[in-house]
Amino acid sequence: MTNAEVLDVFRKSGALLEGHFILRSGLRSRQFFQCALALQDMPTVERLGAALAEKVRGLGAATVIAPAMGGLVIGQEVARQLRVRFIFAEKEEGRLVLRRGFKLTPGEKVLVVEDVVTKGGRVQETMEIVRQTGAQVVGVAMVVDRSDGTLNLGVPTEALLKLTVETFSPDQLPPDLAAIPPYKPGSK
Numbered sequence: 001m002t003n004a005e006v007l008d009v010f011r012k013s014g015a016l017l018e019g020h021f022i023l024r025s026g027l028r029s030r031q032f033f034q035c036a037l038a039l040q041d042m043p044t045v046e047r048l049g050a051a052l053a054e055k056v057r058g059l060g061a062a063t064v065i066a067p068a069m070g071g072l073v074i075g076q077e078v079a080r081q082l083r084v085r086f087i088f089a090e091k092e093e094g095r096l097v098l099r100r101g102f103k104l105t106p107g108e109k110v111l112v113v114e115d116v117v118t119k120g121g122r123v124q125e126t127m128e129i130v131r132q133t134g135a136q137v138v139g140v141a142m143v144v145d146r147s148d149g150t151l152n153l154g155v156p157t158e159a160l161l162k163l164t165v166e167t168f169s170p171d172q173l174p175p176d177l178a179a180i181p182p183y184k185p186g187s188k
Contacts, residue, residue, distance in 0.1 A: 001051040006143070006161040009048070013038040020180035025119045027167040028177060032185050033144050035115035039073040048160060049077030052113070052141050055158040057082065059138040061111035063104065065089060065130060067096055067122040074143055075113035082111075089126050096125045098133075106134030116144040117159075118167065120151050127153065 010016040015037035021029050039045050052074065061084055066075025068090040079086035087104075089096040104110060110130045114123050127137045137155050145151060145159035146167075168177065 001048070001160055003161050003163075006048070006051075007163075009044055010038055010144075010161075013041065013044065017185065020177045020182045022170075022182045022184040023118055023167065025121060025167075026170065027118065028170055028173060028182060029146075029165055029167050030177065031165050033116045033146070034185055035070060035074070035143060039115070045073055045077050048143060049074060049081050052143065052158065052160055053078045053081035055160075056111055056139055056141045056156075059109070059111060059156060061109050061138050063087060063108060063110045063135075064113050065104075065110055065126060066113045067126045070115040070122075071113050074115055078111070078113050078141060084111075089129050096122065096129060098129060104130060104133040104135040108133075108135040109138045110135050111138055112140045114140070114142045116146060117142045117151060118146040118165075120147065120153060123153060127155075 010033060015034045017032040017034055021032040023029055063085045064075050064079035066072055066088045068088050072088055076086045087102040090099055112123055112126050117123055123140055130137050139156040140153050141158045143160050145162045146165045148164045
């Protein structure tokens with residue numbers, strides 16, 4: 001899929017929001033990708049998952065792990081397309097952990113999948129969980145990379161949509177954003 005095709009999916013599903021948003025990173029933005037809106041349609045999930053799986057197939061992952069909540073739907077679909085195991089990390093006392101009996105083994109090849117990444121904090125936290133078990137992070141895959149090309153996770157990284165989306169520190173807002181009340185969509 002091309003950038004334009006993926007962007008069209010977000011626009012048609014109403015998943016590309018415009019306004020004043022507080023991102024998980026704490027930064028502010030005029031745009032927000034509410035992937036859940038695009039990923040509520042199973043044919044869309046299958047199409048995006050297949051395209052993302054094709055980009056990472058050569059990494060040889062045995063397991064896909066996703067941080068909850070955002071990465072769950074697309075992570076499971078990428079794992080299904082790759083025909084590998086799927087697990088997820090979830091919050092416990094404010095930090096991501098493996099729960100529900102999920103285990104990784106030393107040397108196991110693991111792919112991290114997320115929906116949208118700006119600074120990569122949750123992806124890095126998930127990668128650390130994998131590494132603490134002795135498993136190997138073979139790559140990271142995401143639907144939307146909002147990092148402006150600055151994201152360097154130290155492993156092969158693939159995205160379906162790469163965008164330069166302006167972000168601002170809360171104390172350095174441009175006048176148009178400062179005039180709009182901020183909204184924090186997505187998972188909190």
